[in-house]
Amino acid sequence: MHNKTITEQAKDLRSGKYSSVELTQAYLQRIKKHKALNCFITVTEEHALEDAKIADTQLSAGNAKLLTGIPIAQKDIFCTQDIKTSCASKMLDNFIAPYNATVIENFNNAGAVMLGKLNMDEFAMGSSNETSFYGAVQNPWDTNTVPGGSSGGSAAAVAARLAPAVTGTDTGGSIRQPASLCGITGLKPTYGRVSRYGMIAFASSLDQGGPMARSAEDAALLLQTMAGFDSKDSTSVEQAVPDYSAGLNNSLEGLKIGLPKEFFSADLNNDIATTIEAAINEYRKLGAEVKEVSLPNMKLAIPAYYVIASAECSANLSRFDGVRFGYRCDNPADLNDLYIRSRGEAFGAEVKRRILMGTYALSAGYYDAYYIKAQKVRRLISEDFNKALSEVDVLMGPVSPSTAFAQGEKTGDPIEMYLADIYTIAINLAGLPAMSIPAGFVDNKPVGLQVIGNYFTEARLLNIAHQYQQVTNWHQQTPQGFE
Amino acid sequence: MSLSADEVKKIAYLARLGIDEQDTDAYAKDLSNMLDLMTQMGDTFTDTVQPMAHPMDQMQRLRPDTVSEHNQRENFQSIAPQIEAGLYLVPKVID
Numbered sequence: 001m002h003n004k005t006i007t008e009q010a011k012d013l014r015s016g017k018y019s020s021v022e023l024t025q026a027y028l029q030r031i032k033k034h035k036a037l038n039c040f041i042t043v044t045e046e047h048a049l050e051d052a053k054i055a056d057t058q059l060s061a062g063n064a065k066l067l068t069g070i071p072i073a074q075k076d077i078f079c080t081q082d083i084k085t086s087c088a089s090k091m092l093d094n095f096i097a098p099y100n101a102t103v104i105e106n107f108n109n110a111g112a113v114m115l116g117k118l119n120m121d122e123f124a125m126g127s128s129n130e131t132s133f134y135g136a137v138q139n140p141w142d143t144n145t146v147p148g149g150s151s152g153g154s155a156a157a158v159a160a161r162l163a164p165a166v167t168g169t170d171t172g173g174s175i176r177q178p179a180s181l182c183g184i185t186g187l188k189p190t191y192g193r194v195s196r197y198g199m200i201a202f203a204s205s206l207d208q209g210g211p212m213a214r215s216a217e218d219a220a221l222l223l224q225t226m227a228g229f230d231s232k233d234s235t236s237v238e239q240a241v242p243d244y245s246a247g248l249n250n251s252l253e254g255l256k257i258g259l260p261k262e263f264f265s266a267d268l269n270n271d272i273a274t275t276i277e278a279a280i281n282e283y284r285k286l287g288a289e290v291k292e293v294s295l296p297n298m299k300l301a302i303p304a305y306y307v308i309a310s311a312e313c314s315a316n317l318s319r320f321d322g323v324r325f326g327y328r329c330d331n332p333a334d335l336n337d338l339y340i341r342s343r344g345e346a347f348g349a350e351v352k353r354r355i356l357m358g359t360y361a362l363s364a365g366y367y368d369a370y371y372i373k374a375q376k377v378r379r380l381i382s383e384d385f386n387k388a389l390s391e392v393d394v395l396m397g398p399v400s401p402s403t404a405f406a407q408g409e410k411t412g413d414p415i416e417m418y419l420a421d422i423y424t425i426a427i428n429l430a431g432l433p434a435m436s437i438p439a440g441f442v443d444n445k446p447v448g449l450q451v452i453g454n455y456f457t458e459a460r461l462l463n464i465a466h467q468y469q470q471v472t473n474w475h476q477q478t479p480q481g482f483e
Numbered sequence: 484m485s486l487s488a489d490e491v492k493k494i495a496y497l498a499r500l501g502i503d504e505q506d507t508d509a510y511a512k513d514l515s516n517m518l519d520l521m522t523q524m525g526d527t528f529t530d531t532v533q534p535m536a537h538p539m540d541q542m543q544r545l546r547p548d549t550v551s552e553h554n555q556r557e558n559f560q561s562i563a564p565q566i567e568a569g570l571y572l573v574p575k576v577i578d
Contacts, residue, residue: 098558191538205536234544235537303521310517314498321499323571328564334574336499344501352500356491356510357517359498370521375534377524382535415516431538455539 002026002161003478006070006218009164013059013069020052020059020069024113027071031115031162034482037138039157041076042084043116051113058111067225068111073163075154076117077124078104078209079198087200088132089122091326091346101198102230103167103209110225115163119153122348123317124174124202126150127420130411131350138407139182140479141445145404148178148420154212155182160482165213165222169199171206172305173399173424176436179212180399180448183438185465185475186212187219190455191431192237194223195230203312204235206305206428215475216437216465220244223458242459248466253287255464256392262298263397263423271442276398279439279449279468283396286467293388293395297380301426302418304381307361307374308429314358317351353414382430385452389432394464395452398423399436403445423450433458437465438474446474484522485515 001009001023013020028045048071055069079085079097081104086092100108107114121131129137129152139147140160147156151168155178158166168175170188179186187210194209201207211222224244230236257280264273280290322328322342329345332338347355361370388395401422410417427434432452439449449468453461469475486494488507491514495502502510556569565572 094562096562098555098562192541205538231544231546235541237539237541297527300524300527303523306517307521307524318498322564323573324559325562325564332574335576338574339499340496340501343499344503347500349506352502353510353513353517355498355500356494356502357514359500360486360494360514361521363494363497372534373524373529374521375536376529376532377527379532379535380527380529382538414513415520418520429538 002030002164005214006067006164006221009070010067014064020055020113021049023069024048024052024071024115027115027163034160034162037140037143037156037160038135039119039137039153039160039162040073040116041086041088041119041134041153044083044114047083048113048115055111055113065111066221067107070112071115071163072107072112073115073118073154073157073166074104075120075151075167075169077120077169077200078167079200080104080114080117083117085117085200086133087123088120088134089346089348089351090133091320093133093327095326099198102195102232103199103226106225106228112225118157118166121150121152122351123200124150124169124171125313125350125354127173127177127417128410129153130407131348133348136407139404140482141183142404145406145445146181148181148400148404150174151178151212155179155184155186158182158184158212158214159479161478165211165218167209167222167226168212169207169209170428171203171309172428173421175210175212176399176424176434176448176450177421179436181404181446183446183474183477184212184214185216185219185438186210186436187223187458187461188427188434189223189227189458190433192235193433193456193458194226195228195233195236197230197232201316203309204316205312206309215469216462217245217248220248220462239456244459244462247459247463250463251287252283252464252467255283255288255394257283257288257290258293258388258392258395259290260295260298260388260395260397261292262295267401268398269402272398272401272403272447275440275442275447276449280396282468282471286471291392293391295384295388295426297377297384298426300377301381301429302422304374304377305425305429306357306418307370308378310354310358311361311371312358314355314362317355320346350414378429381426385430385432389454394461397450399448399450403442403447427452431455433461435461435465437468438477440474484518486511486518
């Protein structure tokens, strides 16, 4: 039953083919069996089985909701009441959240069963899941390689069939890049589509939660649960949530696809380029028209992103002070010592680098040169996308410049690690929705196709992904040893 | 653009962030590399461009000025490192 999609599982649960308790137990056993992947920070076994029992009662009473009885795992960035919420940091190793994130409430209301909390890069800062306080996550396609990041535990868990679907968050590519490296389907929604309330903040103007699943059809069910206006999130956008499953089978005849020429420059690995071109050919067969477009300021996305993300990170992470919650150093000499040592002892190297960078960029004399400049460049990048998306319906290209790289390969050079997000970062700056869908393999490692849409066109993106998944089976491949 | 170890120490103090003495040079090198990356923006003409803070340029939403949250002090303080009589304890600030 672990090889079925949640769409199939929901049907089986309703027909009584198996119970939610049986389904949940099957996943809990797989999580134990594949513990070496290190996908989970916390497994909430008792909690899950209790919820599954309640779900079974609802199922037999005939009042099941969208996800009743479906086991889901949550990225450990979403606050879960009375359950440890660590954000993969020593800082929050002792943090039992006193409330639920809106996303968690939404899953509870939809009847989902939570299997546990997933590993990630510390405070979502990383592209390989190697900055986690709880250790690196292995990519099930090749356990010597990284799963990508920051939602690495999320992507590896879905690829290894330890959960049928999960949540992730994406600040610069953290849903799409691990989805690509692990061969699963991931969607970063429009900024403001999914509530950030209770989602531990990294860079508030960029962070966005979204679904990661085996197929676009499943991702649609998750997004249906996650999306919606939330008055508790001041940046949440008041816009009605459409039925994300209703248009999955719409025809792609006449779809206009734009290929940004900057995505296909000499820097792109040849084999990945060939894989992406083959995927685009499939779309041609489905009736799409393809033309070249340009995003001239694309090369400025990484510099602008690392100013804005670091600046916002340094402001957001100032709340971790050793006073109200989280880690506190032993025997502080005075208040400054309490702050300095609590933060110094509990943050990892990458988090520190970004706090330092952000503090510098926001300090007197540098604010205009870095932060304001980056916000201006951000607008230029956003305008490039607006222009391109006025000519075509969607943009397509690679998600990542490489397939899964070796553990430790890029940890020595932060800049090289940042370049792993070269094709995803600009989308966060513009606040657009984008997906990664499995499009093939290079040397037995998955490659993801990125599909970028205009604001609030998630339903169209899911339709575009679903139609591709009707004529290809890349998304159905399972890594060896995890069948 | 390069930052010295002393500048790194100053920034770390501004951020109230402890860093090991032995790591200072490495941070200086990494931050200098990051700054080099960021200076790539310098050549782009942006004098007439408005800074963009929200992807959809949304303004801060207003709500009626009524009580919307109830007091959860005990709930929130149950996870604090050190409290007494409903107060957070910190080292002595005033002699």
